[in-house]
Amino acid sequence: MDQEQVLAAWGHTVRALWNVALEQRVHVYEQHRRTLRAMEQCRYLTEARAESELAWLAELPAQAGQQVLRHLDAAYDNFFNPKHPAAFPVFKKRGHRLSVPLPGQAVQIRKLNRHWAEVRLPKLGWVRFRLSRALGGAIRNATISRDRVGWHIAFGVATGIKAAALNGKPGCGVDFGVSASAYVSTETAPRIKPPGLDKRERARLRYLEQRKARQLVHAKRHNGGKYSNRLRRTSAQIAKMKGRETSRRQDFTHRLTTYLAKNHGFVGIEDLRVTSMTASAKGTLQRPGRNVRAKAGLNRSILDNCPGERRRQLEYKCRLYGSQLRPVSPFHTS
16 A cells, blocks of 8 residues: 555544544533543543554554544634634534644654655655745644645644734735735735636636536446546546646735735735625525526635635734734725
8 A cells, every 4th residue: 555545544534533532522521511631532542543343543643643632622622712713623524635633753854955855654654745945943743634736744833933023114905806806005006816727727627527527427327326437537637627726826815915914014904704795695495586696606706816814814924024914894995
């Protein structure tokens, strides 16, 4: 079994462990009004790994399983924190993004050259990865994840960087829109987000989606709904193109927010409620909505410009570059 198959199996084990641990906590609280924590569940995890019927659980590194339970602790703490917007922890579906968390002491890194390095993972050995940036600090944790493009590894690093002092530069106001992605008050022209896919790529994506629709019909009629290898390859190709579009959107967002935070003393944005803005207009059977398709297209355009993600990035980047984020009530602003 190669490294990719091992990581995929670990990812599914992590998802199953999260769901079982969450179910156990909910059951214990409902029956005994007692809250389990990671320290107690780690003892149960050790006992479960010794069972022959749960050999698949023993294949997962013990450090990864313990890290999952610590993450569940953090999810509960965020839920009970009145200042945190997190909701109650939810179960992870099979289609959830695969990820394997590890503590910092469980991994080792050796640099090969300017662009490549290797990380030593427990039970797997040395795995090569591309360095997108310098680590710049002591490694506290690592997370291996898979998205539409492929496998990635992210490191949590203690850099010791604190919030910078105010830079004293002039401020600006930014209006996030749809046709104009961002209009900065200190600039004469709007910032336009380039399309995530060019004309040729959009045509290719349309062809793949049509081919997938035909293959799905064939699978339902002749294979009892079972996916064929061709259908799986088509789905993987669609996912790869969607991932490319997502990466380009994130690149534009990071460039924009970094520029705003680094070159201004404060950044004023509208305090928008994106969830309310992108609510569906379909209504109910008794009172169906109007212009549903037009509203759905507008919702896609709003979410494509990701105003919520821009605000999230500005919140931490302004602290790093000595700027301030100033949300403004959108009432009577346009």
